Amino acid sequence: METPTLDEASWARTRGMRRMRAALQSSLLFPALSSFCRLTVRDREHLRELDGPAIFVANHVSALDAVVMAEALPARYRHRSVVVAAADSIFKRKWEARLAQVTVDAFPIPRGGGARPHLEYLKQLLEKKWSVIIFPEGRLTATGAIGAFRKGAAILAMDAGAPIVPAYVDGMYEVLPRFRRVPRPGRVTVTFGPPLRPQPDDDYDAFIARVEAAVRDLAGPKGVAVEPPGASRSEGPNYWY
DSSP states (O other): OOOOOHHHHGGGGSHHHHHHHHHHIIIIIHHHHHTTEEEEEEOGGGGGGOOSOOEEEEOOOOTTHHHHHHHHSOHHHHTTEEEEEETTTGGGSHHHHHHHHHHHOEEEEOSSSOOHHHHHHHHHHHHTTOEEEEOTTOSOOSSSSBOOOOTHHHHHHHHHTOOEEEEEEESHHHHSOTTOSSOOOEEEEEEEOOOBOOOTTOOHHHHHHHHHHHHHHHHGGGGSSBOOTTTTGGGOSOOOO
16 A cells, blocks of 8 residues: 555544544543553653643554553543554555554654655644654564664654653563464553753754663663664564654
8 A cells, every 4th residue: 555645644633533533542442452451651740741742752562552652641642642653564554554543643654765744744743732652663672672763753853842751661562562463461551751852962863862761761670671683674674763
């Protein structure tokens, strides 16, 4: 399937779709998740420091991470956030793309080039008070460890003037890692950190390095291990960022 154009993606953010998404999440999606995943959210009070849109950054361990992050966010962000997803992954199949757009407002980013217009569109969404959820490793972990972060989130934050909120998702690797088709019941915790803003001497690389360090710090001992380069090679190339 071809990557959806930006105009085609905008239908998922209309008022009517936002209302439908909220109803689907509360009546179907989140109850289905809770049938096998007991979710705990920690330190969400850090989000009270925010007075505008933000970029929420988390480690990427499961195909259900976007659903977990959506449920973990307070309603004021949940209903005005897009989830960055690989255009060559779930957007390859039309039905899967539409399902992701309807349920969590997935937004496609090409991994093989041509991502600049999509990046500019995300900046425009931030300016319109929309938030963005990004998994900066660019692919699902193969080992459970956190991989190196790509700098797309830093580019968005620094260019659009939005803070980055680090988060660590713990337990989803045991519930539904990339190599398992049926979830295993378990406990999942999402821990938020304080919002991060670039320092005067930060460039994109320095800022995303601080963001990665913050996520690893939230992970505690689990944040020490580093996903080996190429460990997820079978999934395809990394996101452009």
